[in-house]
Every structure is written in structure tokens, then in C-alpha cells.
Amino acid sequence: GENVEQHPSTLSVQEGDSAVIKCTYSDSASNYFPWYKQELGKRPQLIIDIRSNVGEKKDQRIAVTLNKTAKHFSLHITETQPEDSAVYFCAASKREDGNKLVFGAGTILRVKS
């Protein structure tokens, strides 16, 4: 089955700097890659997603890139703010599997002001 690896496990950046989190997946049939942000004690919230027919997607300070050949995708946050501090999870899914999400282990992002 699908396996998703996520790096780094923790990331500390200074406010205003950029943060990059990387994920690799094993199943070349996966075609949907969402990123969730989870604050302490809260539900995972979708922040951005990308489908396999697109190489890059941007939404204000957040962008995701996908390299299907290498089977990896990355989350980029620019101009980080203290409120970006949270745990970020990447995930992969495919229609043939009922779109069930296979998650990475998560990255704890700390933005220092």
C-alpha cells in the first residue's frame, strides 16, 4: 500500500523567513495530495491541495509543488508569521482506493518572533 514520508519532523524559522516541508510517496497511482494544518487540540484543517495533473499551486503565502517522476511534493510558506506555528501533515490518496488519505508523520513548525 501507499507509504508517505515527511521531513523534517520539526522546523524552527524566524518570523518573515520561508519554511519548506517535503514529502515523498510510494504509490505512483496516487493522484491527490492535500496539506493539513493542525493546531494543538484542534481538528486538521485543509490549507492547500494539488492534483497529479498540476505541477504547482499557490494561494497567497502558501504554495505546493509536485514532482510526479520523483514522487515527491513540498509545501512552501513564505513570510512566516507566528500564527503559522502548528503541526503540518501531508497526505496522498487515489480514487481507486476510495480517496482514503495516507498521512505523513507530521512536521512541527515553530515561527519565532
Next chain:
Amino acid sequence: EAGVAQSPRYKIIEKRQSVAFWCNPISGHATLYWYQQILGQGPKLLIQFQNNGVVDDSQLPKDRFSAERLKGVDSTLKIQPAKLEDSAVYLCASRSLQGWGETQYFGPGTRLLVL
């Protein structure tokens, strides 16, 4: 639109006791998922329903876990008997079948502590 609702939010039980969690998905969402999130890890799928049918329960420990979605709307997840390693957050998510239909929306979760 109203989000995914779950109850209770917190539950503390002793090992070997039973517990049940409830989930009400977003109105009109045919697909419902239960995930287990152990502290420090990503959510892991337990079971997936489409309407009132089970699509995937391959990772559900069926000797102690059960789930149902009898009328194709809300769902319950039960653990009987509970073990210490069941301590986790149990997240429910739902998804629409319309359009691309991949986006899953999560509920607030039920935090279970087994003593």
C-alpha cells in the same frame, strides 16, 4: 455550511471497558471516514463508509472495534474492550462525491484516554 460534528469531545475509561463515539458528517456527504491519531503521529484510517456500506475496513482491529452507519448519515465507532494502546484522538471526516470530490473535512475529534 455546518461542519462535521463529533461527540463526546473527551472520554476517560479504564482498560477493558467499552466506549462509543458518534459522528455526524456534513449534510449531503456520502463518504465518511474514521481515523485514529496517536499522539505525535499522523491520522491512520480505521474504516471508510460510502452511504451505509463499508468500503474499506482493512485496518480496523475487528476483534475489539466496530463501526456502523445504518442510515447512511451519522456513524458510531465502538471499542470493546478497550486497551491502553487505544488512547488516541478519533477523528471523523466526510467527503462529497460531487465534482473532484477528494477533499475531506474533519471533525474536532474525540480524545480517548484509557487508564
